[in-house]
Amino acid sequence: MTPQSEDFSAWYNELVAKAGLVDRGPVKGTMVIRPYGYRMWELLQAELDGRIKETGHENAYFPMLIPESYLKREAEHVEGFAPELAVVTHAGGKELDEPLVVRPTSETVIGEMMSKWISSHRDLPLLLNQWANVVRWELRPRTFLRTTEFLWQEGHTAHAGEDDAMRETMLALDLYDDVATNLAALPVVPGEKTPGERFAGAARTFTIEGMMRDGRALQAGTSHYMGTNFARAFDIQYTGEEGRLEYCHTTSWGMTTRMIGAVVMTHGDDKGLVLPPRLAPHQVVIVPVGRDAAEVMPAAVELAASLRTAGVRVHVDDRTHLSPGFKFNDWEMRGVPVRLELGPRDLAAGTAVMARRLGDHPKEPVPLDRLPGMITGVLDDFQAYLLRRATEFRDANTATVDDWDSFASAVSTGWARALHCGVPACEDEIKAETKATPRCVPLNAPEETGECVRCHRPSAYGKRVIFARAY
Amino acid sequence: MTPQSEDFSAWYNELVAKAGLVDRGPVKGTMVIRPYGYRMWELLQAELDGRIKETGHENAYFPMLIPESYLKREAEHVEGFAPELAVVTHAGGKELDEPLVVRPTSETVIGEMMSKWISSHRDLPLLLNQWANVVRWELRPRTFLRTTEFLWQEGHTAHAGEDDAMRETMLALDLYDDVATNLAALPVVPGEKTPGERFAGAARTFTIEGMMRDGRALQAGTSHYMGTNFARAFDIQYTGEEGRLEYCHTTSWGMTTRMIGAVVMTHGDDKGLVLPPRLAPHQVVIVPVGRDAAEVMPAAVELAASLRTAGVRVHVDDRTHLSPGFKFNDWEMRGVPVRLELGPRDLAAGTAVMARRLGDHPKEPVPLDRLPGMITGVLDDFQAYLLRRATEFRDANTATVDDWDSFASAVSTGWARALHCGVPACEDEIKAETKATPRCVPLNAPEETGECVRCHRPSAYGKRVIFARAY
Ligand SMILES: [Zn+2]
Ligand SMILES: [Zn+2]
Numbered sequence: 001m002t003p004q005s006e007d008f009s010a011w012y013n014e015l016v017a018k019a020g021l022v023d024r025g026p027v028k029g030t031m032v033i034r035p036y037g038y039r040m041w042e043l044l045q046a047e048l049d050g051r052i053k054e055t056g057h058e059n060a061y062f063p064m065l066i067p068e069s070y071l072k073r074e075a076e077h078v079e080g081f082a083p084e085l086a087v088v089t090h091a092g093g094k095e096l097d098e099p100l101v102v103r104p105t106s107e108t109v110i111g112e113m114m115s116k117w118i119s120s121h122r123d124l125p126l127l128l129n130q131w132a133n134v135v136r137w138e139l140r141p142r143t144f145l146r147t148t149e150f151l152w153q154e155g156h157t158a159h160a161g162e163d164d165a166m167r168e169t170m171l172a173l174d175l176y177d178d179v180a181t182n183l184a185a186l187p188v189v190p191g192e193k194t195p196g197e198r199f200a201g202a203a204r205t206f207t208i209e210g211m212m213r214d215g216r217a218l219q220a221g222t223s224h225y226m227g228t229n230f231a232r233a234f235d236i237q238y239t240g241e242e243g244r245l246e247y248c249h250t251t252s253w254g255m256t257t258r259m260i261g262a263v264v265m266t267h268g269d270d271k272g273l274v275l276p277p278r279l280a281p282h283q284v285v286i287v288p289v290g291r292d293a294a295e296v297m298p299a300a301v302e303l304a305a306s307l308r309t310a311g312v313r314v315h316v317d318d319r320t321h322l323s324p325g326f327k328f329n330d331w332e333m334r335g336v337p338v339r340l341e342l343g344p345r346d347l348a349a350g351t352a353v354m355a356r357r358l359g360d361h362p363k364e365p366v367p368l369d370r371l372p373g374m375i376t377g378v379l380d381d382f383q384a385y386l387l388r389r390a391t392e393f394r395d396a397n398t399a400t401v402d403d404w405d406s407f408a409s410a411v412s413t414g415w416a417r418a419l420h421c422g423v424p425a426c427e428d429e430i431k432a433e434t435k436a437t438p439r440c441v442p443l444n445a446p447e448e449t450g451e452c453v454r455c456h457r458p459s460a461y462g463k464r465v466i467f468a469r470a471y
Numbered sequence: 472m473t474p475q476s477e478d479f480s481a482w483y484n485e486l487v488a489k490a491g492l493v494d495r496g497p498v499k500g501t502m503v504i505r506p507y508g509y510r511m512w513e514l515l516q517a518e519l520d521g522r523i524k525e526t527g528h529e530n531a532y533f534p535m536l537i538p539e540s541y542l543k544r545e546a547e548h549v550e551g552f553a554p555e556l557a558v559v560t561h562a563g564g565k566e567l568d569e570p571l572v573v574r575p576t577s578e579t580v581i582g583e584m585m586s587k588w589i590s591s592h593r594d595l596p597l598l599l600n601q602w603a604n605v606v607r608w609e610l611r612p613r614t615f616l617r618t619t620e621f622l623w624q625e626g627h628t629a630h631a632g633e634d635d636a637m638r639e640t641m642l643a644l645d646l647y648d649d650v651a652t653n654l655a656a657l658p659v660v661p662g663e664k665t666p667g668e669r670f671a672g673a674a675r676t677f678t679i680e681g682m683m684r685d686g687r688a689l690q691a692g693t694s695h696y697m698g699t700n701f702a703r704a705f706d707i708q709y710t711g712e713e714g715r716l717e718y719c720h721t722t723s724w725g726m727t728t729r730m731i732g733a734v735v736m737t738h739g740d741d742k743g744l745v746l747p748p749r750l751a752p753h754q755v756v757i758v759p760v761g762r763d764a765a766e767v768m769p770a771a772v773e774l775a776a777s778l779r780t781a782g783v784r785v786h787v788d789d790r791t792h793l794s795p796g797f798k799f800n801d802w803e804m805r806g807v808p809v810r811l812e813l814g815p816r817d818l819a820a821g822t823a824v825m826a827r828r829l830g831d832h833p834k835e836p837v838p839l840d841r842l843p844g845m846i847t848g849v850l851d852d853f854q855a856y857l858l859r860r861a862t863e864f865r866d867a868n869t870a871t872v873d874d875w876d877s878f879a880s881a882v883s884t885g886w887a888r889a890l891h892c893g894v895p896a897c898e899d900e901i902k903a904e905t906k907a908t909p910r911c912v913p914l915n916a917p918e919e920t921g922e923c924v925r926c927h928r929p930s931a932y933g934k935r936v937i938f939a940r941a942y
Contacts, residue, residue, distance in 0.1 A: 009806035023584060023587065023588075025533070025534035025535070025580070026537070026541065026583060027534060027536050027538060027571060028536075028582060030534035030536065031534070032531070032532070032533050032534065032584055033531060033532040034531055035529035035530065035531050037598070038530050038532055039530070040533050041532075042530065058502060058506035058509075058510070059501070059506065059509050059510070059513065060503070060505055060506050060509050061504040061509055061512075061622065062496070062503050063496035063497070063498060063501035063502070063619075063620055064604055064606070064620055065498050065501065065505065065606070065619075065620065066498075067496070067497055067498060067559070070497065083563065083564050084538070084570075085561065085562070085563075085564075086557060086561075086562040086563075087557075087558045087560065087561040088557045088559050088560075088573065089557060089558065089560045089561060089564065090557075090558040090560060090610035091556070091557040091558065091559075091608045091610075092554065092555065092610065093553070093554055093556075093557075100498060100557075100563075102559065102573070109496070109497060112497060113494060113503055119493075122790075122792065128506070132604070133535055133603070133604065135535070135536070137562045143692075147534065148534075148536075149534055151532065151534055291782065319593075321593065323914055374514065425592070428862075446614075451663070463516075
C-alpha cells in the first residue's frame with residue numbers, strides 16, 4: 001500500500017478498497033458499499049436516528065423522482081443543483097411529458113407536501129426526517145466524499161417563526177457535533193459558512209468541519225436555516241393564533257456516508273484503518289494461534305460469547321487456511337481496535353494476549369476471567385485516545401495568522417485562522433492562489449476585528465475565519 | 472368513508488390517506504409515506520433485519536443506476552422488466568453515452584460484483600442483503616401494493632451447489648412466513664409459484680400469499696432459486712475443492728412496503744385501520760376525558776411513563792382543541808389496539824377505562840397500578856385475536872372444488888383449491904373467464920392427483936393449486 005506521506009490520495013483509494021469498505025460501481029463515480037463499510041454506516045445511522053427521534057422528529061419517505069419544474073421554483077436552488085442532476089426522460093417504454101430529476105436533495109418535494117399538510121399554527125412545528133439515497137453527478141468523484149449516489153439523512157422542518165427555526169438549525173448542528181465527536185472521534189469545529197459557501201437557497205448555513213491527516217478540511221454535516229425562501233416558493237403558510245396567514249420558516253440538515261471517509265482519513269495510518277470502537281463492526285477480534293490453533297477454537301468461541309454478553313462486538317477469526325501472522329496484519333489493516341491472541345500456552349496459563357491497534361500500551365497477557373469485566377473500559381480508553389490524538393493533530397496544524405506569507409504557508413499543510421474582509425472577490429483571489437476557501441466562522445471563536453489577511457480592508461464576521469483546502 | 476362492503480377499493484384508498492399512512496406523490500403512481508405509515512415499516516424492518524442478520528447475512532449497498540446493457544444479459548430477466556423501466560438519459564448537463572436504468576431489482580449489478588468477489592469455494596456461501604428503493608413504472612398503480620417507487624429488502628446469495636441454494640431459498644421463505652404471521656398477523660400460505668408466475672429469470676419461485684378482506688390474494692413476499700441462470704449471465708464462478716471451475720447457484724428474495732397495504736386490507740373495517748400491536752406505532756393511546764381534561768394530564772403522563780417502562784409504545788393525546796369523542800373516533804380510525812380513557816372520576820377511583828379496538832371485551836375500568844403488569848398480555852391477546860380472526864376468515868372463504876361452476880363461484884368471493892393440468896393455455900382461459908390466476912402450490916398440501924378442474928386433462932404438481940383473483 002502506498003504510504004500516507006507519499007501520496008495521501010493513493011493511500012486512501014487503495015485502503016478503502018483493500019479493507020473491504022467499498023468497491024467501484026459500474027457507473028462512473030458510483031460506489032458499492034460492502035458489508036464492512038455498510039456496517040459502520042448502520043452503527044452511525046442507529047445512533048443518529050435515535051437522537052433525531054428523541055428530539056421529536058419523525059421519519060417519513062418522499063418519492064425520489066421529482067418533476068423538473070419543482071426544482072425551478074426556488075431560483076438559487078435550481079442554479080446550485082442544475083449542473084449535477086440526473087434526468088429520467090423515458091419510463092414505461094415511452095418518452096415522458098415532463099422530465100423527472102432524481103432527487104439531489106428533497107427540499108422541493110417536501111416543500112410541496114408541507115404546503116398541503118400545514119394550515120394552522122397547531123400544525124407547527126412540523127419535524128420530519130428521511131433516510132434516503134440521493135444522486136448528484138460528480139465530475140471529480142472520490143469514494144465516500146463525493147460519489148454520484150450517496151446515502152444520507154435529510155431533516156426538513158417548518159416553524160412559525162425565525163427564532164424557533166434557528167433553534168432547530170442549531171439543535172441539528174449539535175446532534176452532528178455530538179455524533180462526529182463522540183462516535184467517530186472527529187474533533188470537528190462547528191461554525192457558520194460565509195455567504196459564498198451557503199447551501200443553494202439557504203439564508204444561513206452551519207457546518208461541522210473536520211481536519212483530515214493531510215491537513216485538509218472536510219465538511220462532515222450541515223444545517224441550514226432557509227428563512228422563508230422555500231415557504232414562499234412552495235406556498236407553505238399557516239394561520240396564526242390571531243387568524244393572520246403567515247409564511248413558515250423552514251430548515252434542512254443532512255449527514256451522509258462521507259462520514260465513513262472522514263473516519264478513514266482522520267484516524268488511518270500506513271498499516272491501514274484505525275476504527276473508533278463505537279463505529280467498528282468488530283470491536284475485538286480473537287485470533288487462535290499456535291501449531292494447533294484448532295485445539296483452542298472452543299475456548300475462543302467461549303471467550304467471544306462472554307465478551308458479547310458484556311455488550312462487545314466480537315469476531316472469532318476461524319479461517320483455517322491462513323496463518324496467525326497474516327491474520328494479525330489483516331485485522332490491523334482493517335482497523336479493529338483490540339486483538340486477542342489465544343494459543344494453547346495462553347490457555348494453559350488462563351490468559352490471552354491483548355494487542356491494541358494504536359497507542360503506548362505494549363502487547364500484554366490478560367487473565368481470561370478478567371476480560372469481560374475490563375474490555376468495555378479498554379474500548380472506551382481507545383475511543384478517547386483517538387479523539388485526543390486527532391484533536392492534538394488538528395491543533396498542531398492550525399495556525400493563527402495575520403500576514404499573507406504565514407497564511408499561505410498555513411493552508412499548504414493545515415488550517416489558518418485569519419481575519420477576512422468578507423468580499424467575494426477577495427475570497428476568489430485567495431482560492432486562486434492557494435486553493436484554500438473559508439471553511440467556517442467558528443461558533444466558539446472569540447470576538448476579534450482588524451485587517452483582512454489578504455487585502456487589508458476591515459475584517460467582517462467579527463471573528464477569525466478558518467481557511468483551508470477542502471475535500 | 473365508503474363502507475368496505477360497498478366498494479372495497481374506495482374504502483382502501485380513502486382510509487390509507489385519512490389515517491395518515493400516505494399521501495399522493497407529485498409523479499403518477501408514487502406515494503409519500505407519512506410518519507404513521509413509515510413507523511410501521513420501520514417496526515417491520517427492524518424485526519426482519521434482525522432475523523436476516525441472525526441467519527448469517529450481511530447488509531450492503533449497491534448503486535441504484537445500472538447500465539442498460541446489464542439488464543440485457545439474462546434474456547428472461549430483461550423481457551420481464553423492460554416494460555417497467557425508468558431510464559436516465561441525461562446527467563451532469565449532457566446526454567449519456569449509455570442510458571442508465573433505475574434499478575427495478577438488483578440481480579444484475581449484484582451479479583456483476585459477485586463475479587469479482589467470488590473465486591474460491593472458501594468465498595461461499597456469499598450471503599448479502601440490501602435495504603433500498605426500487606422503481607417499476609406501473610400502469611395501474613395502487614397505494615402500497617403497486618407503486619412506481621417502493622421500498623424493500625432484497626437478499627442475494629451465491630452457493631456452491633443446488634442443495635445449499637435451495638436451503639437458502641426456503642430459509643428466506645420461512646423468515647417471511649414468520650414475519651407475516653407473527654408480526655403482521657397475516658395467516659399466509661407458503662407455496663411455490665407455477666412456471667407462468669415465476670420471477671423473470673428464476674428457476675423456481677416461492678411465495679407467501681395472504682387473503683385480503685375482499686377475498687383476493689396478495690403476494691406478501693417471494694423467494695427465488697435462480698439455478699445457474701444469473702451465474703452464467705454474469706460469470707459468477709468458483710474453484711471447487713478439487714480445483715474445477717464451477718458456476719455458482721444463486722438466490723434472491725424480497726419483502727416490500729406492500730406489507731403495510733396487506734395489514735390494512737387484512738384487518739381493517741368500516742371504522743378504519745386495525746393494527747396488530749407488533750406493528751402499531753402506538754400500541755396504547757391515553758385520552759384524558761371529563762370537563763377538566765387538563766387536570767388529569769399529569770396523571771396521564773405518569774401512566775404513559777409506567778407503560779413505557781413495561782416496554783409498550785404509548786401516546787398521550789394532549790390536543791386541547793378536540794373533544795374526547797372526536798379523539799376516540801380518530802384513534803379507532805387509525806387502528807390503535809388499546810385506548811385508555813382517564814378522567815377525574817377514574818383518577819379518584821384509581822382506575823382507567825380500557826377499550827380494545829376489536830373483540831368481545833366490553834369497555835372496562837382497570838386499576839391504574841395493575842395496568843403496567845397486564846398491558847403486555849392484553850396486547851399479546853389482541854395480536855393473537857387478529858391472527859385467529861384472519862385465519863378463520865381465510866378458511867371460511869377458501870373452497871376445495873372439483874367442478875367448474877364451484878370453481879368460478881369460489882374465486883368470485885375467495886380462494887379455490889383445485890387440481891390443474893399445468894398447461895399455460897388452460898391457465899390463460901381460466902384467467903380470461905374468471906380473472907383468477909394460480910397463486911401457489913401450497914407447501915403443506917397433501918398429495919393428490921386427478922383431473923384438471925377446467926379441461927379434465929390429468930392434473931400436474933401432484934397437489935391442489937390455490938387459484939384466486941390477485942392484487
Ligand atoms: Zn480581503
Ligand atoms: Zn387444464
